[in-house]
Structures are given as structure tokens and as C-alpha cells.
Amino acid sequence: GDSVTQMEGPVTLSEEAFLTINCTYTATGYPSLFWYVQYPGEGLQLLLKATKADDKGSNKGFEATYRKETTSFHLEKGSVQVSDSAVYFCAHAHMDSNYQLIWGAGTKLIIKP
């Protein structure tokens, strides 16, 4: 069935380090892909999205590219800040399934000053 696999956390980095959080998915057809972020004690916020192959989503310095050939949507940021500490979720959704979101387990990111 459809699924999303993320790298396990926690991921601990120093401020200004380069970030990659891997995400791969299985799905029928070509779903929309999302990264959501959950800051401590808060709800989920959409970070970025991509709706078709080779699309690049970007926001707040984060980027992810929809790679159909590798069924991946890895999240990257060139220089992380302490304020980026949060849990990051990769997810996909398809109109054929009424846009039900299929979620990864989440990756906790800890940035040390």
C-alpha cells in the first residue's frame, strides 16, 4: 500500500550546518508531496509542497524536489538556525484517495548553537 519513509531522528546539527532529511514514498500514480513542520507545543504547519515531477518546493530557506524516478522528496537547507528545531513530517496525498494524507513518522531536528 501507499507509504512514506523518513530518516529516523533525532538529527542533531550545529547552527549553520547543512541539513538533509530523506523522504521516500510509495504510491500509485503521482501524488502531491508535502513537508510539514511541528514546532514544540504547536500544531502542524505546511512548510513546502510540490504537485508534479521535477517541481521544487521552497520556503524559509528549505527546499525539496519531487523526484519521480527515485520516488523521493528530500528536504534540504543550506544553513540551519536554532529556530529550525522542530519535528518535520513528509507526506503525500492523491486526489484519487480524496486527498487523504499518508504520513511519514516524522524526524526530530535539534539545532545546537
Next chain:
Amino acid sequence: NAGVTQTPKFQVLKTGQSMTLQCAQDMNHNSMYWYRQDPGMGLRLIYYSASEGTTDKGEVPNGYNVSRLNKREFSLRLESAAPSQTSVYFCASLWTGGSGYTFGSGTRLTVV
């Protein structure tokens, strides 16, 4: 502020008690969803409503019921709470065109 509003934010229930989690959105969205979030897992869909007057089961519907009262409101009811229902519950609405979702801030439920 436009968005999804959930109440309550926190709740403690005893096993066997019932309660209703409320969710309302003011963005005129058609589709609404209830998810639960458990430690170390992604969110799992409990129920969804593609439009006013319709509801469908998600991945983990057992022990829950829902009501789509009108286009704005989508409530989740636990008829007889169990410790396994201890979780954080999120309501969400789907943007027109299906390009994204807005989530509520969540309800942290503990069943003792």
C-alpha cells in the same frame, strides 16, 4: 483569524467516559479530516468528510464517530473512551483544489 479552530486543547477522561472534540473552519472548505498523532508515528486518519453531509472512515475509525454538522463544523466523538485513545488529535481542512491543508492546533487527550 482565518483557520481551523479546535476545542478543547487539553482533556483528561476516565475510561468509559464520552466526549466530543469540536472543530470549525472559516475558509469555506469542503473537505475536513480528523487525525490522531501518536509518539514515533505519523498521523493516522480517523475519519474524513469530503463535503457537507458526507463522512467516511479512515485508517483507524474504531471507537470514534463523527458528525459534519454543516460546512464549517466537523466533530469527533468518543462514546466510551479507552486508554488506547490517549493521543493528540488534529482536525484539518483541505484547500480548494487539493493543494494543501490547514491544521488546527490539536487536542491532547489522556484517558486514564
